[in-house]
Amino acid sequence: MRHVYVHVPFCRRRCSYCDFAIAVRRTVPSERFVERIRQEWALRRSALGAQTRDAEIETLYFGGGTPSLLHPRDLTSLIAFFRDEVGFAANPEITIEANPDDVDGMSAALWCRGGVNRVSLGVQSLSAAVLEWMHRVHESEDGLKGVALLKDAGLASVSVDLIFGLPEGLGADPADDLRRLLEVGPDHVSAYGLTVEAGTPLARWSARGTVAVPPDDAYAGEFLRVHETLAEAGFEHYEVSNFARPGRRSRHNQAYWRGRPYVGLGPSAHSFDGAVRRWNLREWARYEATVRSGTDPRDGDELLTAEQVDLERLYLGLRTREGVPPPAPGTPGDQVVQAALGQGWLALEGAVVRATPEGWLRLDALVSALTTSPDGG
Ligand code: SF4
Known part of the structure; x- marks a missing residue:
């Protein structure tokens, strides 16, 4: 917490x-x-x-x-x-x-x-x-x-x-x-x-x-x-x-x-404990009445699957300067990365690849190419 x-x-x-x-x-x-x-x-x-x-x-x-x-x-x-x-x-x-x-x-x-x-x-x-x-x-x-x-x-x-x-x-x-x-x-x-x-x-x-x-x-x-x-x-x-x-x-x-756990309080706030994401009632009036009556204002939750966790890790890693570890050489994911390196959309920095500003403009397409390549990136 x-x-x-x-x-x-x-x-x-x-x-x-x-x-x-x-x-x-x-x-x-x-x-x-x-x-x-x-x-x-x-x-x-x-x-x-x-x-x-x-x-x-x-x-x-x-x-x-x-x-x-x-x-x-x-x-x-x-x-x-x-x-x-x-x-x-x-x-x-x-x-x-x-x-x-x-x-x-x-x-x-x-x-x-x-x-x-x-x-x-x-x-x-x-x-x-x-x-x-x-x-x-x-x-x-x-x-x-x-x-x-x-x-x-x-x-x-x-x-x-x-x-x-x-x-x-x-x-x-x-x-x-x-x-x-x-x-x-x-x-x-x-x-x-x-x-x-x-x-x-x-x-x-x-x-x-x-x-x-x-x-x-x-x-x-x-x-x-x-x-x-x-x-x-x-x-x-x-x-x-x-x-x-x-x-x-x-x-x-x-x-x-970085995918750390957090607690969200108040209407519509999301929380994440490392595995489950939950969210509160969105409207202030309903949130207020629910809490005042002594009831948890949870509106829903979801247990993240391993695939969702991997996808979030990839997406969040590429959103930040921290980047992500590159796929193994010779894999289809590696081919996507090599092409993006050639275009100047990704940069290799130490042990990670990270998006450049030009790459951030194409973030969704990059993540999609990496996740739909046969080895899943
Ligand atoms: S209505 Fe305007 S001030 Fe209020 S949350 Fe939306 S952007 Fe912010």
């Missing part, structure tokens, strides 16, 4: 591209939410069994939704709850995701004092037109101000989220946004390509033909420009969407990518 995720589902409004499990609220039931998380923990503690014994928390991650909508007093009390109930390892990583308009000197100071040492800031863009199109609630300069305020407050690590691959005509320039953001000194950047998810406003606009995502070569060009801009600034591209200054990788996300 070294890695704990808490899903905070509340948002002020739904962003145009978002299909996450959220609850749009003008007033956030912050205290009630924290109480339900405590209750869920109590309900599941005996089932977690060995995972909770002799284990201290190395990483605690509040994701969402918008965790920065919780009252800092409630967030702090939840961190204290985990400290008392489980305990933290030396130098734990405690992250919250925050929207830029929730950051001010007071909130940053209270988060720090409560034990938060990493903030992941949902900047997404510095263009007013793009933010309006995204239905974001913050202003274009809030992202820059937010990073500066968090650094001033003494946060050990500040990450920013950016979105690229936006429809042409919006005038988005993610590489230019990045250059401006780098001036205020983030330690980590997560850059995500826009995807059209079913049921979102973006999917409806796309179906009506009022927006069109950029063609593949434009998308690839933006991805590579983001990579180059951050590489020049000294960031390591350590996962397909993530870049860090030395020593500033997300330890929590690395635990996922």
